[in-house]
Amino acid sequence: xxxxxxxxxxxxxxxxxxxxxxSREGNTVAIFNRxxxxxxxxxxxxxxxxxxxxxxxxxxxxxxxxPRTAIIMVKAGRPxxxxxxxxxxxxxxxxxxxxxxxxxxxxxxxREKAVRETGINFVGxxxxxxxxxxxxxxxIMPGGSDESWVTLGPILKSIAAVAEGEPCVTHIGHDGxxxxxxxxxxxxxxxxxxxxxxxxxxxxxxxxxSPAEIADVFADWNTGELDSYLIEITAEVxxxxxxxxxxxxxxxxxxxxxxxxxxxxxxQTALALGVPxxxxxxxxxxxxxxxxxxxxxLASALPGPEEEFHVAxxxxxxxxxxxxLFASKIIAYSQGFDEIRAxxxxxxxxxxxxxxxxxxxxxxxxRAQFLNRIADAYDEQPDLAVLATAPYFAEALTRxxxxxxxxxxxxxxxxxxxxxxxxxxxxxxGLRAERLPAALIQGQRDFFGAHTYKRIDKEGTFHTLWSGxxxxxxxxxxx
Ligand code: NDP
Numbered sequence: 071x072x073x074x075x076x077x078x079x080x081x082x083x084x085x086x087x088x089x090x091x092x093s094r095e096g097n098t099v100a101i102f103n104r105x106x107x108x109x110x111x112x113x114x115x116x117x118x119x120x121x122x123x124x125x126x127x128x129x130x131x132x133x134x135x136x137p138r139t140a141i142i143m144v145k146a147g148r149p150x151x152x153x154x155x156x157x158x159x160x161x162x163x164x165x166x167x168x169x170x171x172x173x174x175x176x177x178x179x180x181r182e183k184a185v186r187e188t189g190i191n192f193v194g195x196x197x198x199x200x201x202x203x204x205x206x207x208x209x210i211m212p213g214g215s216d217e218s219w220v221t222l223g224p225i226l227k228s229i230a231a232v233a234e235g236e237p238c239v240t241h242i243g244h245d246g247x248x249x250x251x252x253x254x255x256x257x258x259x260x261x262x263x264x265x266x267x268x269x270x271x272x273x274x275x276x277x278x279x280s281p282a283e284i285a286d287v288f289a290d291w292n293t294g295e296l297d298s299y300l301i302e303i304t305a306e307v308x309x310x311x312x313x314x315x316x317x318x319x320x321x322x323x324x325x326x327x328x329x330x331x332x333x334x335x336x337x338q339t340a341l342a343l344g345v346p347x348x349x350x351x352x353x354x355x356x357x358x359x360x361x362x363x364x365x366x367x368l369a370s371a372l373p374g375p376e377e378e379f380h381v382a383x384x385x386x387x388x389x390x391x392x393x394x395l396f397a398s399k400i401i402a403y404s405q406g407f408d409e410i411r412a413x414x415x416x417x418x419x420x421x422x423x424x425x426x427x428x429x430x431x432x433x434x435x436x437r438a439q440f441l442n443r444i445a446d447a448y449d450e451q452p453d454l455a456v457l458a459t460a461p462y463f464a465e466a467l468t469r470x471x472x473x474x475x476x477x478x479x480x481x482x483x484x485x486x487x488x489x490x491x492x493x494x495x496x497x498x499x500g501l502r503a504e505r506l507p508a509a510l511i512q513g514q515r516d517f518f519g520a521h522t523y524k525r526i527d528k529e530g531t532f533h534t535l536w537s538g539x540x541x542x543x544x545x546x547x548x549x
Pocket of ligand 1: 079080081082083084103104105108143144145146148149150152153170171172173197198199200201
């Protein structure tokens with residue numbers, strides 16, 4: 071038993087993760103895959119790596135030193151359960167099973183509970199960064215017990231991305247906390263991408279600039295407060311020409327966005343928790359809308375504004391869009407962190423939000439300078455209830471809100487959909503409003519369902535006798 075770590079599942083993600091592990095000082099990596107060919111190929115193609123190939127679960131377990139530690143990288147869902155069951159058979163109490171796939175966090179909570187009963191540790195770890203990240207350094211979000219973190223922590227630190235000298239991994243919290251945070255990471259990624267897409271669309275249709283010219287705008291933005299991987303790759307994509315037609319590639323790509331479901335999970339979970347992640351929800355819905363060509367064809371005959379959209383001062387408009395993008399991005403992240411805060415409270419996890427923002431600074435898709443400002447905000451105020459109200463963000467919103475409003479107005483008048491820009495602004499205005507029309511909704515609920523209401527001027531719960539003499543009585547609190 072020479073290996074200190076093992077990997078089960080050697081498709082793209084697993085083989086890259088195994089190579090990453092093997093490349094780090096001190097690691098010897100046991101590898102196993104259901105079908106033999108992937109194992110043979112990996113060993114043959116990477117003679118430099120110190121792998122111990124196994125061809126059965128028994129061999130795999132025998133090649134690992136104790137406590138045995140194995141990372142599963144197989145298809146999420148039933149295959150993951152099948153591999154867990156097989157490992158539980160050959161592992162012993164104190165050993166550690168890690169699921170590095172994209173599991174839905176309630177599955178992770180369920181699996182952790184079941185595996186814990188055998189005395190074996192189970193850790194659900196979100197791993198972000200795609201195949202490049204798996205090979206060179208991902209951002210890793212592990213949940214699981216404190217006991218397993220003692221063994222697993224140093225191993226994961228050895229392979230994680232590094233941001234400003236710190237490894238992009240931290241023990242997020244118990245059981246499903248890691249996969250929960252990975253889910254919200256993906257949701258935020260949806261919002262970030264949608265906001266950038268809306269910015270591009272507005273600039274293109276408002277100024278008539280070509281994709282290549284807009285690539286320059288994004289490259290310029292990438293030198294300032296928007297500095298991030300997604301802005302950087304946006305410039306790359308916009309600059310790309312199609313070899314076949316000579317057209318900008320973005321003009322020949324079918325405009326129907328795909329999704330693998332993590333955005334939807336983030337929104338479903340937020341709905342259940344009662345957290346308004348409107349930016350993420352609009353981004354997810356925008357992808358859905360785009361991928362219904364039959365509906366879009368049918369609706370294409372509906373009228374839009376009569377006047378053509380053209381901005382008078384292109385540079386001023388582009389600066390407005392930049393401000394709107396930054397303000398909306400602040401809101402999207404603030405909403406995402408709100409969901410993590412609410413999830414932690416609901417599931418009893420102790421999650422350090424500042425530490426979460428720090429491990430997203432490298433290795434993952436939403437990596438950005440901006441995350442340092444989030445870390446600062448939680449450093450100063452660990453129990454901050456609304457991230458957007460932290461001094462740095464409040465200042466940015468103060469500076470940007472007029473431009474943000476101009477952009478949303480322009481988009482609305484021009485008939486250019488900007489669901490993420492405008493819903494973020496609506497959330498901002500709702501959150502800061504002194505009074506909301508929720509008072510009227512409470513009145514309506516009391517009218518049709520005797521749901522009662524509270525008053526601003528005295529304690530207690532009240533109901534108006536709407537179908538009687540319309541006098542007010544004190545009532546039981548029924549919400
Ligand atoms: P796949 O999701 O394509 O899964 C293929 C692997 O699963 C193969 O090794 C296959 O073995 C194994 N497998 C399938 N069914 C079973 C089973 N019943 N029992 C045992 N093994 C089985 O591989 P990827 O590398 O693309 O992804 C691995 C995980 O990582 C997934 O959960 C995925 O969601 C996640 N992922 C994460 C990404 C990220 O950026 N974080 C990006 C991509 C994926 P065999 O060779 O025998 O068929």
